[in-house]
Amino acid sequence: MSLTPSNTIALGTEAPDFKLMDTITDHLITLEEVKGERGTVIMFICNHCPFVKHVNEEMVHIANEYRQLGFGFAGIMSNDIKKYPQDSPEMMKEHAAKHQYSFPYLFDGTQEIAKAYDAACTPDFYLFDAELKLIYHGQLDDSRPGNGIHSNGRDLREAMDAVLNNRKVNEDQKPSIGCNIKWRE
Incomplete structure (x- = not known):
């Protein structure tokens, strides 16, 4: 497993727009x-990355819980599917059903959206405020495959809880760490 940290992106950056195929609904x-x-x-995620697999269940819990509180969610998969066919749209659809994703699981086949977001790894988490300005970019929590820490989503939850309580999100944010995005050559 390669350890790739997320890139540093300035807080306040506006969310790049996208129009991507949801592999769950085919829309x-x-x-x-x-x-x-x-x-x-x-969330930049994929099917095969052990770091994503490690936090999958907690990601789903967070999406289910916080969607009801006014947050929107989307997972985006940007890997090169020629080299990583297990991340193909068909496999994404199966993966989303197996893990009961309640959010769109979008296919970024051109990798343009990953580049627009300056995504570096899977998983890579971005939280934007109601005006789509970046307020959190970092890890889900301190858990990693094999480190013995149970995934609880603490870092992302604290950022969303700050929004819910009209508090400023802590600017001391730990980068996410995971597998590098599999770029096409």
Whole structure:
């Protein structure tokens, strides 16, 4: 497993727009359709990465819990599917059903959206406020495969809880760490 940290992105950066195929519904989905009243979480994830597998269950819990509180969620998969066919749209659909994703699981086949977000790894978590300005970009929590820490989503939850309680999100944010995005050559 390679350890790739997320890139540092300036807080306040506006969320890049997108229109991507949702592999669950086979419909094109835009950022505006994903946007939540209180905030929006964009997650760069994939099927095969052990770091994503490690936090999958907690990601689903967070999405189910916080969607009801006014947050929108989307997972985006940007890996090169020629080299990683287990991340193909067909496999994404199966993966989403198996893990009961309650959020769109979008296919970024051109990798343009990953580049627009400056995504580096899977998983890579972005939280935008109601105006789609970046307020959190970092890890889900301190758990990693094999480190003995149970995934609880603490870091992302604390950022969303700050929004819910009209508090400023802590700017001391730990980068996510995971597998690098599998870029096409």
